[in-house]
Amino acid sequence: MKKIAEPAWPDEVHALLKDAGVRQVAIVPDAGHARLIKLCEKDKAMRVVRLTTEEEGVAQLAGAWLGGEKGVLLMQSSGVGNCINMLTLSIACQFPLLMLITMRGDHGEFNPAQIPMGNATQAVLEAMGVIVKRADSGAEVPEMVSATLRLAFNTYRPVALLIGQRVQGAKDFRKLTESVPQ
């Protein structure tokens, strides 16, 4: 099996979050965030909170800001639909919120069930008034995280960074039937 080098962006993103003073890391996992989640779990200055649904994270991070702490919400694009009404909180009260969203149903998707939400992700976020930015290569992720961190926390609004499926590559389920997933 060909060994693929681990991408560097999760380490850079972790360092950026740390420098920005992010303390609460709310997550519903995605394979694309696996390394970043591990780095945050190892970091004693960060509290990783596993959620049952992404909208919990929107509410949690509003509470964090009320208490003077910054946070970030890590999720995949299929979770965006779960957040829509809760985003009212960020908009109506001007809470800063940074959502780092790895895309599914995007570049070279295999799974038909990922397409409807993936295809609608940017439109529904923008319809709610969330500022949406995108990164489509690993090299541009850190710069975009840095920019969206500043947008969210300097201007008090919800900001989503979509990390394109091109950055991760699409999972081919047919190949997974031939070997144990790594």
Place this chain on the structure above:
Amino acid sequence: MSKPMVKKTGRLLRREVVQTLLAGRGDALVIGGLGAPAWDITSCGDHERNFPLWGAMGGAAMIGLGLALAQPKKKVLVVTGDGEMLMGLGALATIAVQAPRNLSIVVLDNERYGETGMQETHTAHGVDLAKMARAAGIAQTFMVRSEADVSRLKKRIYSGQGSLFAQVKVDPEKLPLVLPPRDGALLKNRFRAALLGADAAHQ
């Protein structure tokens, strides 16, 4: 607190319960779920350390969690309703796993969606939120039905011995609304200024 806390039917009265729980609250931080619980906490006086919700149904307990983790030395009290809690039941599992010692969630359970015409919720048909919270792993859970239960609950809330969840069965009475300010940014900013000082505006 000379007003009786219990109706002739034997059901607790929500405003009297909330007034009892908030009397002598010290520097406690209070989140009010949308609808009647927001009016209930405001009936004790509009307070800068209150964060009453006008929306975000299903989010009150999680706002409490984020706040409790950020402010581990302060008591955080979430007062919400049965309909609001039912919309965010997963939060019970998330909170149980985090187990902040300073978070209390009090559900005023009138078994109704009060703001929309008093339609019954699942709790009118046997759903036991306190048992669900216990099964999720929240350390202390209570079903509250009497004045004595309310006194015990209050002691536990302010003793800070671990996460707490209480389901308080209250009368489904219709009460005059007592409205907090509607501007969410104002509610947020004055809460942060009261808690964090003037620096809050420069974080």
